[in-house]
Amino acid sequence: MIVGVVTEGKRDFPIFEAVVKRLCPAVEDVKRIHPPSDELSASVGGDIEGTGWTGVRHWCQRYGPRLTRFMQDYGEPFDLLVIQIDASIAHNPEVNLERPCPPACDTTDALRDLVIQWVGGQLPHNVIVAVPSKTTDAWVCAAFVREDDLLECDPEPLERLVSVSGFGFQLKRTSDGRIKKPAARQYDAHLAPQVAARFDQVRDICGEAERFALAVEAQCIE
Secondary structure, three states: OEEEEEOOOOOHHHHHHHHHHHHOOOOOEEEEEEOOOOHHHHOOOOOOOOOHHHHHHHHHHHHHHHHHHHHHHOOOOOOEEEEEOOHHHHHOOOOOOOOOOOOHHHHHHHHHHHHHHHOOOOOOOOEEEEOOOOOOHHHHHHHHOOOOOOHHHOOOHHHHHOOOOOOOOOOEEOOOOOEEOOOHHHHHHHHHHHHHHOHHHHHHHOHHHHHHHHHHHHHHOO
């Protein structure tokens, strides 16, 4: 199987790459479609200027009307496409879909429907919309901290890892005291492999991780 991934940022991709491979041993390759890694990949499916949720929206609106064709024509055809946005975007005035949390699913369901609107109102059967709540970092945190404690409702999950060791580098704070988000290379080298290895625990803690896992597993056995 060949899998394509559209994410908000370059830090999200390593997590989804590692998790998809963990969930489906039949996956031979996971390709980053958006955001692109270079100008060449931008010319065949990415927008070199578009990052964050607005970049995902732009990509969906651009390729959504011909999504099935896109998946067939992108070098090696994709057997599966993953589109990711974080639930944290729901508070944005342009989106305005934030619901009380818990439950996280009220917001993530609304955002999933929004992505379907972006691609034209209907998803091909082999396209999965992933909406980590509030961010993909909740899955990172769940791999190291067993306590649930409304993790999917926490806008700053990395704060829970300040006193945790074992992921290969030290978390740092910005000048205003907030946790500094690790570099993309640290997600690739340290965090993603451990999230994938402990994904059963992540599924137990994060409902959106469980939903994503079930969707990937269903595609894997088709």
